[in-house]
Amino acid sequence: MGTIDGLPPLREVIRAHDLVAKRQLGQNFLLDLNLTAKIARAAGDLSGCDVLEVGPGPGGLTRGLLAEGARRVVAVEKDARALPALAEIASAYPGRLEVLHGDALELDLGRHLAPPVKIVANLPYNVGTELLIRWLTPDAWPPLWTSLTLMFQKEVAERIVAKPRTEHYGRLALLAQYRCEARVVMSLPPEAFTPAPKVHSAVVQLTALQAPRHPCDFKVLQRTTAMAFNQRRKMLRTSLKALHPDIEALLLRAGIPPTARAEEIGLEGFCALARALHPA
Template identity: 75%
Template sequence: MSAIDGLPPLRAVIAAHELSAKKALGQNFLLDLNLTAKIARSAGELAGADVLEVGPGPGGLTRGLLAEGARRVLAVEKDARCLPALAEIAAAYPGRLEVINADALRLDVTAHLCPPIKVVANLPYNVGTELLVRWLTPAHWPPFWESLTLMFQREVAERIVALPGSKAYGRLAVLAQWRSDAKIVMRLPPEAFTPPPKVASAVVHLTALPAPRYPADPEVLERVVAAAFGQRRKMLRASLKGLSPEIEGLLEAAGIAPTDRAEQISIAQFCALARMLAG
């Protein structure tokens, strides 16, 4: 599909605006509008929602979101070279696309969006995980977003959906699955991108839960999980000893063997231990 909206194909847009991808910005452009439309559809019904997109680049996914009926798209782009191409999309969809030239890590997007809000993005590789952790750990829950549909390196995507007992299970899995339902909805090979990255990619869809799965203080849980997986090869009685001088007793009270290792512990058990520490 070369066009979905009467605008030029993405390769022509990139050539016209001389938009070579910058490695320093974590850019890998997805040029196939069939794929960008498929990613947009994997976010669910868009017609009644505002959509936040981070790192739109030349606007392939932006066009997919608008063509799939997003009520409004807020595109946050750090690279000023992309602004003229995005302005052409805004002109084709009057009143439905707002582009902000800013660093998404420093911008309060909530002032520009109206609920319900969905986040859909082919995230720049160099900030993707940090943005995800921020969206999963707001001061108050439920968050500003209803769902996140995000492209990551496949390894990161698999860490988000990993289950206890697997090598990929870690801090990201606990943070994501404690407060959301997470699943991989698409896998993409390197050759789908320009330039092709060295790794495969995947799209993860996360739906915010009304409340966390298990009660726990978020800050305490974060400290427990960070300490446990920071030394994941050690037994928990060793990796968590800095949290309390009575850690062995607290582990046993939470139903955890002190000789277990982090990857063996379920989210429910981590939350139980966080409650013991908080209490």
């Protein structure tokens, strides 16, 4: 697919602006506009939404989001080399694309977005997990955004949607699934990117729930799961003993065998334990 909007194909854009991907910025460009349009469509109806994109690079996904009818796209790009290419897209879609030059970890993005908000991004590999955790742990819930449609390394995607007693199950799965519906919507091979990474990639969609799946104090849940999975091979009565002088009794009250290990316990069990620790 050469073009979707009268703008040049992405390979021409990269040549024109000398946009060679930089490893230190976690850049792997997706140049097939069929694929970027497919990711945009996976985010659902965008027509009434502001869409936040992080790491647009030459703008393939940006163009897909705009072509699919996003009300507005706010694109955050750290690499100044990409700004002229993104400015060309902004000219083709007057008033619908705002480009912020800076680090998404440092900007107050809420100032630039009006609800409803969806976040759609081929995240730079080096900051993807940190950004996800920030979006999942705002000060108030429900969050500013209604859904996240994000590209990760396949292993990270598997960690987000993992279930108990599986290889990838851990704190990231619990954090994501506590407040969201999480599912993998697309997988991509290394050769879909330029340059090709050494790993496969996957797109995960997380839809915000109005309230957590199970009631508990979120900070207690975070502290409990951190301790449990930091020593995931140990029995919970050992890994969690610093939490309470009679942790075995609290585990039993939550319906958890004290000899169980973290990877055996589902979200509901950890929430029950958090309630036992902090009845509130």
